[in-house]
Amino acid sequence: MMAKFIADPEAPVDTTCLDDLVPVTWDEDPAVVEMLFGTKDMWENTASPAPAPRKAAPVDWAAVARLARERSLRVER
Numbered sequence: 001m002m003a004k005f006i007a008d009p010e011a012p013v014d015t016t017c018l019d020d021l022v023p024v025t026w027d028e029d030p031a032v033v034e035m036l037f038g039t040k041d042m043w044e045n046t047a048s049p050a051p052a053p054r055k056a057a058p059v060d061w062a063a064v065a066r067l068a069r070e071r072s073l074r075v076e077r
Contacts, residue, residue, distance in 0.1 A: 001013055001015065001017065
């Protein structure tokens with residue numbers, strides 16, 4: 001619908017595809033809702049818990065230096 005409207009905003013909008021839409025479910029299974037949205041009630045605008053902060057792996061500086069040396073040797077050749 002949007003593409004046809006953008007192509008010709010003056011033309012009547014063909015809404016026949018709306019007949020294929022499934023009605024909104026107002027009482028979805030709370031377990032499914034919690035899995036998808038992080039809350040048991042998808043209609044009450046409850047705040048989802050913040051994701052746990054990720055800790056970065058420690059940097060292996062010896063490996064970084066080794067790779068830098070290897071790459072600089074390739075460039076010099």
